Amino acid sequence: EDKVVQSPLSLVVHEGDTVTLNCSYEVTNFRSLLWYKQEKKAPTFLFMLTSSGIEKKSGRLSSILDKKELFSILNITATQTGDSAIYLCATPQGGSEKLVFGKGTKLTVNP
Amino acid sequence: GAGVSQSPSNKVTEKGKDVELRCDPISGHTALYWYRQSLGQGLEFLIYFQGNSAPDKSGLPSDRFSAERTGGSVSTLTIQRTQQEDSAVYLCASSFGGGANVLTFGAGSRLTVL
Numbered sequence: 670e671d672k673v674v675q676s677p678l679s680l681v682v683h684e685g686d687t688v689t690l691n692c693s694y695e696v697t698n699f700r701s702l703l704w705y706k707q708e709k710k711a712p713t714f715l716f717m718l719t720s721s722g723i724e725k726k727s728g729r730l731s732s733i734l735d736k737k738e739l740f741s742i743l744n745i746t747a748t749q750t751g752d753s754a755i756y757l758c759a760t761p762q763g764g765s766e767k768l769v770f771g772k773g774t775k776l777t778v779n780p
Numbered sequence: 781g782a783g784v785s786q787s788p789s790n791k792v793t794e795k796g797k798d799v800e801l802r803c804d805p806i807s808g809h810t811a812l813y814w815y816r817q818s819l820g821q822g823l824e825f826l827i828y829f830q831g832n833s834a835p836d837k838s839g840l841p842s843d844r845f846s847a848e849r850t851g852g853s854v855s856t857l858t859i860q861r862t863q864q865e866d867s868a869v870y871l872c873a874s875s876f877g878g879g880a881n882v883l884t885f886g887a888g889s890r891l892t893v894l
Contacts, residue, residue, distance in 0.1 A: 673822075703882065710869065710887040711784075712823075717882060757822065766811065766830060767839065768883065772822040 671696040671762045675771035683779050686748050690756050690774045693740040697763030702741050704732055705757040707773070712757055715743070748778045782806075784886035786872050792892045793862055801857045801889045805874030812855050813875075813883060814847055818868045826870075829855065862893045 676691045694702065701719045705712035716725045718734035718741060725732050729748075734741045745752055755775050759768040785804040793799050805812050814826040825839035829849040840846070844862075849855040859866055869890050873883035 705885075711871070711885040714882050714884070759823075765836060765838075766828055767813070767825045767836065768823075769825070770815075770823040772820075 671760075671769050673758055673760055673769050673771035675756075675758050675774050677774060678772060679775045679777075681777045681779065682748055684748060684750060686778075687744065687746045688748060688776060690743040690745075690758075690776070691740065692742070692758035692771060694758075694760050695739065696760050696769065699736065699763075700761050702734055703759045703768070704741070704743050705759065707755040707757055708753075715756075745776075748776075750778050750780055752776060753778045784872055784874055784884055786870075786886035786889050788889055789887065790890045790892075792894065794894050795864060796861055798858065798860045799862055799891060801859075801870050801872075801891070803855045803857070803872030803874075803886060805853065805855070805872070806884055807853075809874035809876050809884070810852070811875045811877060811881070812849055813873045814855070814857050815871045815873065816868045817871060817888070823871065826857070859891075862891075864893050867891055867893045 673694045701717050703717045704715040706715055716732045721736040729746045732743045755773040757773045759770040762769050787802045810831045812829045815823040817823050827847045828836040844860045847857045869888040871885050871888045873885040875881045875883045
C-alpha cells in the first residue's frame with residue numbers, strides 16, 4: 670500500500686532557529702513529491718521534487734529529494750512566527766491521479 | 781475565478797440530515813479533487829474528476845457519499861444521513877491536468893454533525 674510518513678508530527682522552536690522536517694514515502698512508479706504549507710485552511714504549494722539531489726529553494730525554505738533512500742526533507746532557516754503552520758508532504762499514488770498525503774508536521778515558532 | 785471557491789465555509793447539521801458542499805474550481809482546470817481532513821489527520825482522498833472521464837470514486841468511505849461535476853466545472857459533494865464521524869473539513873482542489881501536477885486548494889468547508 671502506498672504511504673507517506675512525516676516526522677516529527679509536532680515541533681516547537683524559537684524564532685531564528687533552523688528546522689528540518691522529514692518525509693519518507695513508499696509508492697509504486699514514483700513520479701514526484703510535493704510539499705504544502707497549511708496555515709488556516711487551504712494548503713498552499715511550496716515545492717515539487719522529481720529528481721534526486723537537486724535542491725529546490727525559495728527564500729528561507731529549501732527542499733531536497735533522495736530517491737534511493739525514499740525520503741525528502743524540508744529545511745527552514747531563520748524561522749519566523751509566520752512560519753507556524755502544518756507542513757504536508759504528498760506523492761501521487763502509483764497508477765492513479767490521486768495524491769497520498771502524510772499526516773503533516775505541525776510547526777510552532779515562538780517569538 | 782481567481783481561486784478555488786468552496787461553500788459553505790461552515791456547516792452545522794444534525795445527525796441524519798443530508799448536506800451538500802459546493803466547489804467552484806479555477807477556470808480552465810480540468811481536474812477536480814475532494815479531500816477530507818479530520819482533526820489531527822492528514823488529507824484523505826475522496827474522489828477525483830478529470831475532464832469527461834469517469835470519476836475515480838475509490839476514496840468515498842460509504843454509499844452515503846456522492847459527488848458530481850456538472851459541465852466540467854462546479855462540483856457538489858453530497859453526504860446523506862450524516863453521522864458524527866463525518867465531521868471534518870472537506871477540501872476541494874483543482875489542477876490543470878492530473879495528480880502529478882500542482883493542486884490549488886480551496887479554503888474548505890468545515891462540517892460539524894451534532
